[in-house]
Amino acid sequence: MSRYNAKATEAKWQKIWTDGKTFKTENTSDKPKYYVLEMFPYPSGRVHVGHVRNYTMGDVVARYRRAQGFEVMHPMGWDAFGMPAENAAMERKVHPADWTYDNIANMREQLKNVGLAIDWDRELATCDPEYYGQEQQIFIDFFNAGLIYRKESWVNWDPVDNTVLANEQVIDGKGWRSGAEVERRQLSQWFLKITDFADELLEGLGSLDRWPDKVRLMQENWIGRSEGLKFNFEIVDAPDGIDTKLPVYTTRPDTIFGASFCAISADHPVAAALAENNPEIAAFIEECRQMGTTEEAIEKAEKKGFDTGLKVYHPFDKSWELPVYIANFVLMDYGTGAIFACPAGDQRDFDFATKYKLPILPIVLPTGEDAGAYELGEEPYLGAGTMINSRFLDGMDTKDALAAVIDRAEDEGWGERTVNFRLRDWGVSRQRYWGTPIPFVHCDDCGVVPVKSEDLPVKLPDDVSFDTPGNPLEHHPTWKNTTCPKCGKPARRETDTMDTFVDSSWYFLRFCTPEADEPFDTDVVNEWMPVNQYIGGVEHAILHLLYARFFTRALKKVGRTNVEEPFEGLFTQGMVNHITYKDSDGEWVFPELIRKKDDGSLFRSDSGLSVSEGRVEKMSKSKRNVVDPDDIIDQYGADTARWFVLSDSPPERDLLWTEAGIEGAWRFVQRIYRMVEEPSIALAPVDSAVPESLEGPALELRKTTHKTIKGVTTDIENLHFNKAVARLYEFANAISGAKEADGMAEVLREATETLILLVGPAMPHLAEEMWAKLGHDTLVANTAWPQAIEALTVDATVKMAVQVNGKVRDTIEVAKDMDKQAIEAMALDLANVKKFTDGNTVRKVIVVPGRIVNIVAN
RNA sequence: GCCCGCAUGGUGGAAUUGGUAGACACACAAGACUUAAAAUCUUGAGAUCGUAUGAUCGUGCCGGUUCGAGUCCGGCUGCGGGUACCA
DSSP, rough: OOOOHHHHHHHHHHHHHTTTTTOOOTTOOOSSSSEEEEEOOOOOSSSSHHHHHHHHHHHHHHHHHHHTTTEEEEEEEEOOOHHOOOOOOOHOOOOOOOOHHHHHHHHHHHHHTTTTTOOGGGGETTTTHHHHHHHOOOEEEEEEOEEEEEEEEEEEEEETEEEEGGGGGETTTTTTTEEEEEEEEEEEEEEEEEEGHHHHHHHHHGGTTTTHHHHHHHHHHHHHOOEEHHHEETTTTTOOOOEEEEEEEEOOOGGGGGGGGGEETTSSHHHHHHHHHOOHHHHHHHHHHHSSHHHHHHSSOOOEEEEEEEEEEEEEEEEEEEEEETTOOOOOTSSSEEEOOGGGOOOHHHHHHHHHTTOOOOOEEETTTTTTTTTOSOOOSSSOEEOOOOOTTTTOBBHHHHHHHHHHHHHTSSSSEEEOSSOOOOEEEEEESSSSSSSEEEEEETEEEOOGGOOOOOOOOSSSOOOSOOHHHOOOOSTHHHEOTTTTTTEOOOOOOOHHHTTTTHHHHHHHHHTEEEESSSHHHHHHSOOOOOHHHHHHHHHHHHHHHHHHHHHHHTTTTSSSSOOOBBEEEOOOEEEEEETSSSOOOGGGEEEEEHHHHHHTTOOOOOOEEEEEEOOOOOOOOOOOOHHHHHHHHHHHHHHHHSSSTTSSEEEOOHHHHHHHHHHHHHHHHOOOSSSSSOOOOOOOOOOOOOHHHHHHHHHHHHHHHHHHHHHHHOHHHHHHHHHHHHHHHHHOOOOOOOTTHHHHHHHHHHHHHHHHTSSSHHHHHHHHHHOOOOOGGGGGGOOOOOOOOOOSEEEEEEEEETEEEEEEEEEOOOHHHHHHHHHHHHHHHHHHHTTTTTEEEEEETTTEEEEEEO
């Protein structure tokens, strides 16, 4: 029995595709266009199995669409700026550029071995000056359109290393290298006005019907549009230097009579003003700043407040004064940075009121409760009901009360109905080297001035040092010295670089015309965009996807495209998990070191120590539960790896990587090889026609063939690759079982060729090899997708389950169009049914044609 | 904390979207072939009781809607993703 040699065969076909420029994409093609894109990788150094999964899914779509006659664009690039390159520079004394380009070279080689149908001529890396220079041009366009501004904003500050830390670098409130308590500090930074597009970005979600509902919902909640009341509290005897008006925003104006205090953010101007003359307040504000900037850290921190001594008048009653607290849970970035609190209707306010012994007055009576007897327990009541203790609102429904308060505020002129968004403007400044330099110059006379377009790109200097913490661009002896583009006098370059999310917010446009000496050719982009199918991890559900949507709209606004939404179809794939192993010393062990003893127990091949299995977890270097795709491809070939990552797990869910699974895939590869090399009966010659009249097993196999074409096509359309795989296994089983019969030689050829074409997108090398063996001198990559003959995909009869009182008791085979009465009569007459209906009265019979009969009898 | 998911045999999962739960695969067991091993082929299997025909139970937990619930609704538990400077 001969064996399929994956390694040699795969290399052969990859060379044929490359030499023949098989996957070169033409911008000028007459064919309909289809743009498939997977989220481009960060060049970390090695390709991960998660990458293989992601790019294989995209490749199946690309090859399938190609077979359907589309001009497919399927490009690849590198999200190449970011912190790991700087960390490598600090730890291993390599230049970030060398580290990054080496990684790219390695990963490109690895990806090429996967056999992806990619047009490598379009490859780009975001750290190429040709790329980031165009990004700087876009930045200036946005600046000129008023979409960019500077403001003071908070960063994590490491007081020992004197450097800005990323959230990731803050561990339990401490700097990851220095171990110092992190504080928040303000810096002047660059912002993009994404909030100008809040409404559009929210409404645009409605048109994205090929996006997962969960992603749309997450984005909707992130944008967080709310309607509420904005009004000013009047401060009682406001001290000098403090405005008498304290603006607040609330989404629950109906709870205004349950108000028991006001709370302002520690970063609120009133707090700052009070701190000037009050060291205690200054100390409290300082304390509030002893933590990182993440929402998680702020929300999870113990709720603390400080009574400022200030009071405000209740808007409906000048004799009612509320105390004003500074509270560590009030965010300066949301609303006005000040709130009124109703402890009876909000958990956080309730906890705070309990802690500081502030009044808790119930104002909503839950539906069904008795007004006289109602008391609030140990918890606030957050639901709807009827207003109580609320003066003119008493007796109203909460919803009506909300409107009534706003109406009253507007009538009396002290407040207004206001739409508010949770979404904040996008801060893009990073105090780091390995990113796109922000193309601006600071001039003492002219202020902040954009670099002239003809002077772009503003290139990063090569000679930088990472010996001292902080921004190497800031430390560089000469780089920041320049002249003002406006007045020509000596001036200083901006040393901040851009958030790497900026780089990934338009790369899909650059792919359309990667050589353009402008960001992209507008006409070509308008032809290709939107991306028809975008595939990537769920972890990008909010930030990356929202920023890319914003960028696309902003680029339309500055006239560079007419595209509104960048991604027509979105698919979010799951992660790849692997079991963990620990040896008897408690060390994590790499899977390739695991060996099995005869009694089934595990040991590690290097030290011989016994090993136990741990939890299944996301593959990570620290847990050592990683598998290198190179090893798999070397041993089994790319097709086996591709087939395995598509099998079993639904693509949106996590995939459990197992050695047994990969072997199963490998066996299937061999099985297909045998089906062509040693078919169960001799195949009819190539190009022979299938006889029109068939019966028996030959007809059955032919029907299976066409049902499979139909099913696999639908599965791939819906990206249900695991179902397509299962269906193809069944098809292979049917083909293997073929026995000599009239017309079978022709039917078996049709079936075998169909199988090859259907597995083609998933296992392209094997498919090409088998296609050639079957006598074809064309490429599968250039062969049309098989068409199902509809008449062969339907059966004349259907099998129906017959239930008595919801339990299946028998099945019947009936003609597809049999009427309900006849089915009912047949069902009632079954012996297995009578056994359960005898002695009972048949009360009801439900017949669902083609599915089920349910007899209710008692 | 908040937002969003997910949970089905020993394992990964399927179930025409409210209609026969467990397709397909992995692992396992028995058998065939083989000097032997590998490979391959055949057969078996959710659990419990039973030799068996079969009966009962069964989709994380508690409750509800329905002739009928893995699927819909309410309440939990556990795990995962995001939380604006990881990408």
